Amino acid sequence: MNNLKFDNQRLIDFIAIGRLCIDLNANEINRPMEETLTFTKYLGGSPANIAIAMSKLGMNTGFIGRVADDQMGRYIVDYLKKSNIDISNVITDKSGSVTGLAFTEIKSPTDCSILMYRDNVADLKLQPTDVNEEYIKNAKAILVSGTALAASPSREAVFLALDYARKHNTVVFFDIDYRPYTWKSVEEISVYYNLVAEKCDVIVGTREEFDMMEMLTMKGNKDDHATAQKWFNFNAKIVVIKHGKEGSIAYTKKGEEIVGDVFPVTPLKTFGAGDSYAGAFIYGLMQGWDIGEAMKFGAGSAAIVVSSHSCSDAMPTTTQIEEFILNYGKYKAIE
Numbered sequence: 001m002n003n004l005k006f007d008n009q010r011l012i013d014f015i016a017i018g019r020l021c022i023d024l025n026a027n028e029i030n031r032p033m034e035e036t037l038t039f040t041k042y043l044g045g046s047p048a049n050i051a052i053a054m055s056k057l058g059m060n061t062g063f064i065g066r067v068a069d070d071q072m073g074r075y076i077v078d079y080l081k082k083s084n085i086d087i088s089n090v091i092t093d094k095s096g097s098v099t100g101l102a103f104t105e106i107k108s109p110t111d112c113s114i115l116m117y118r119d120n121v122a123d124l125k126l127q128p129t130d131v132n133e134e135y136i137k138n139a140k141a142i143l144v145s146g147t148a149l150a151a152s153p154s155r156e157a158v159f160l161a162l163d164y165a166r167k168h169n170t171v172v173f174f175d176i177d178y179r180p181y182t183w184k185s186v187e188e189i190s191v192y193y194n195l196v197a198e199k200c201d202v203i204v205g206t207r208e209e210f211d212m213m214e215m216l217t218m219k220g221n222k223d224d225h226a227t228a229q230k231w232f233n234f235n236a237k238i239v240v241i242k243h244g245k246e247g248s249i250a251y252t253k254k255g256e257e258i259v260g261d262v263f264p265v266t267p268l269k270t271f272g273a274g275d276s277y278a279g280a281f282i283y284g285l286m287q288g289w290d291i292g293e294a295m296k297f298g299a300g301s302a303a304i305v306v307s308s309h310s311c312s313d314a315m316p317t318t319t320q321i322e323e324f325i326l327n328y329g330k331y332k333a334i335e
């Protein structure tokens, strides 16, 4: 049991809102991007990856977002459809916007970076009028990722979605998902991140992301406990702080502190850990599992995805995560 309440009468399990993009992951690994010649195309964008994770885990999943009216936009919609994700609230933007691209560089298993092309992107064109109250009312949970707050009108669309979710008791997950693109100032980042975090039931982010959020309000704080406590004065019931391969820690409004299991692997690349963790963790919470069990499932999923080339395509099924966790000890013993 955990401390979240989902309305199990609702038809939709989970809706993600925000960016639908393309990942172009370097084929030549252990090489700087300057020397990389070929890339493989995948669906990308943090909330998109989390939606794919949830659908792979068997959850009835939908998406609220805008895609560009181009070949990449059509690829994204097609991929979502093939992944059993409801696209009734995915709108094709006709303003001449483009699809956001994330080129990834895999210099070594631990030295990876992402180069994003995000000028005039379709995802940030999401309008408040695109957000359908009934859709959110019919869902057990929604996920907001912080990058959707980086510009208007997407920012206002997210605030409206949050209002609908609070009005209809739809559980809100917030993945801080800080990306240093589009934002104009530290003040802007701080204000919008904090305003949204106040309205969410579960907040998930890396230590570095919380540091960014606290830049004006708790500058210099490195204490996870202090970070989490602030949000329990608002709507948060669970706050999770991730520490890369060191694992993660969760705090609850009831005063619990739960250190998550981690399954260290030598990764192929570092990115994708957060999105796969979020998907499987949210899945576990929605099954009513204890928070520690859900964190363990998240960590298992993350270990699988960092060992794979893609993020979205590599999202595992429940059976794959269960088998990975079961066999982890044996696999480590052979290594």
Ligand SMILES: Nc1ncnc2c1ncn2[C@@H]1O[C@H](COP(=O)(O)OP(=O)(O)O)[C@@H](O)[C@H]1O
Pocket: 206, 242, 243, 244, 245, 246, 247, 248, 261, 262, 263, 264, 265, 266, 267, 270, 271, 272, 273, 274, 275, 277, 298, 299, 300, 302, 303, 306
């Ligand atoms: N090398 C690794 N081996 C196994 N698990 C990992 C590794 N790196 C990250 N993880 C798992 O993924 C989770 C999220 O990773 P983290 O890097 O903190 O997030 P993000 O990708 O958002 O920066 C961690 O809590 C851990 O469980």
Ligand SMILES: O=C(O)C[C@@H](O)[C@H](O)C(=O)COP(=O)(O)O
Pocket: 021, 023, 043, 044, 045, 046, 047, 049, 102, 114, 270, 271, 272, 273, 274, 275, 276, 311
């Ligand atoms: O979020 C993006 O736009 C890029 C992602 O698709 C990318 O694969 C990635 O960075 C995953 O992020 P993480 O899971 O937080 O490591």
